[in-house]
Amino acid sequence: MLWERVHSAICDQCTEKAAADLVSMRVETERREAPLETAALIARFDAEIVGQVPAKRTLVGAIRRHRTPGAGLSVARILIAGPRGSGKTTLGRIAASLGGWPSVVADVTGLVDAGEPGMSPEDVVGLLWRNARRDVEACEHGTVFLDGLDRSAIAARCWEGVQRGMLRLLNDGEVELPPRVLEWRVPATSPISTRDLLFVAAVSVPPLPAEAFANERALREALVREGLLPALVSRFHRVVYITPPDPAVAHHMLTRPGGILERAQRLAAAAGATLEVPYESTMALAQLVAADPDGGWAAERLVGRLVSEILADPAPNRRFVLDGYALNLAASV
Template identity: 30%
Template sequence: MSENDFIIVDEEETSKEDNRQDTGREEEKKEVTTSDHSEKDDDGYERICFICHRPESVTGKMVELPNNIAVCPDCMQRSFDMMNNSSMDLSSMMNIPGVHFMNLSDLDNLQPKAQKIKKKKKEPKEFKQLDIKKIPAPHKIKARLDEYIVGQEYAKKAISVAVYNHYKRVATGTMDEIEIEKSNMLMIGPTGCGKTYLVKTLAKLLDVPLAITDATSLTEAGYIGDDIESVVSKLLAAADNDVERAEQGIIFIDEIDKIAKKKTSSQRDVSGESVQQGMLKLLEGSEVEVPVGANSKNAMVPLTTVNTKNILFICGGAFPDLEDIIKERLQKKTSMGFNAELKDTVEHDEELLSKVTIEDLRKFGMIPEFLGRLPIVFTLKGLDKEMLVKILKEPKNAILKQYQKLLALDEVKLEFDDSALEAIAEKAMEKDTGARALRAIIEEFMLDIMYEIPKDDNIGEVTITRAYIEGTGGPVIQLRGQAVPRLDG
């Protein structure tokens, strides 16, 4: 063996050793890069796509570019597609004088620095599978509703039975060949009678996702406004984008009377009958493509499929002028004979709305196909003075109890005379907006009390009187350890 052979062997071993060192350096670089990325991911803020400005929670994992530039997979794919489909040869442009490609370092200052979105704390999702033995019976659901809602006995009974039957249907699934149909509901009642509050309380008791949406913003597909599928999109958001949990939720569509057919209109009815027709498939149960985190479908928003078969739809509306349609129908009966209906009894009937029929709703402007998918129709009564007084003090989270708790934190006792409660109810009746008027009235006269009480540590008790509500006197203030009535005129 010659000396050259030895030299060759040594060179081979040296090159192998160099390769090992280079590999080690590359691994060290990878470790450093990985640690850098992990530190960047854990800074508490989401990365935002440089092109479409959507956060990583919406787009999915970002593609990292030099100079801390992040691009979402959708924008990256579109960029590749544009380059592949383009007839221009980019490589030939590299040698053209006067043509300069932008350096990535130049983009660093173009990234909007102010757009930072705090990351949500990831909590383990607990999906509660419905157990038919654990579904509360109708009388138990109504008993819980009684704690929060005054009156409306028939409405609470109807909604308790409908919800109980619906979740029995969801829990059993397809146990045999008999398939139970959905029990969607239509609530009719004047404004401020408790339609929305009833549904909110129900969803809280059942611990199911609830989406409350307004029918006034819905339009036919292709027109300005929210798409019809946006009602399901809101439910998906309420379920934290958990499709399986959202498919067992409740959707409450308020102001449903606003999508009635327009009777005197020569233009296209894009927010009336068209919306009713578009909602038919949702109410009956079908698979719909829903935008995630948006109200309308577009190229920048991902879509997911939600089956509305087990979603309970509750529609509610005030239906103004419906009473006139009911009066017209009842007054058509002859005013003579044994079965006569006197005109006066119809005019002054306080429960006229409870006599509504499907035909009355059709005359109002609801199409028969839409009404056919809402088999349970019930009405809520308007609130009288006695019910308003009960709403003030009886429910678990009554308005007066809220203010009493606020002042109790200042170690001050708040009391209301019975005559003061009646005065508040009378003022609310004048506004004719139902229970919503109570809050506005109380906020008005409690403003000065909530402002003045923290000034004086000697005040121990405040009693609201009728004179204070009517503006002819002031509250009775009792100091700690002694009673000193004082009127602030």
């Protein structure tokens, strides 16, 4: 059926879609206006990341500052530094989900400076604008998580260009959305201000000695020595360091409810097998994870190898035990 009025028409399908969009926007507005208590925010981080209290407190403070209207303060910009597999990406994604406004997670590996082919800072803001349903006000209060700043994963000739692209994005100014971001038959929108955006970025660095992150000034100097541009480091209001997991943290990460080992046991059970994990084996596995330069990724990799062996076994209803032999097998592959 078509509803007609003054030389225009709209079908039932479009009417239902518009109504659904209005409901979605109302729910989103209620969500962003709902108060968030500090304890609830910390609990959300604790459910995913063990330890790392300074980083969590910094992010919780930034989120509450971002969600407090009329504070008269510029929104915080947080740089999370740490080794691979330490939880930087998880923290950043949680922060983006709790910002209370539309958010975007961008991999900066392909970010380029002006005039070069690749993803531009304007593209990142354009993705945020799309996630905000083309609402300029919502976009200008959104959260941007810049992930993937890893010197080992970016070509040497592109390393500085990626950082300069981030600098352009972090400048307090206005961004013109490129034509390729604008959808067909969508009129050009006004420039997007980046002043009130909450920026969280993650950079991978080798494990640093304790004196390198004894205070924030020492950490900033250490990051510059690791190849970050001083101008980029200075753009962030706070810089925090995430330590690699020690054996105790790795053990908790492995054995907590819903953790890696519990997921592996559920997967084995779904395949008709039984996976038993003695306490001594969890301690030995935690030692392997803590000693591996990939940190948390190592836990997923080691347990994943064991699960693959279980799933590949042709005999049904097998009983598997995570013993020393299995750990050595997983660590040696």
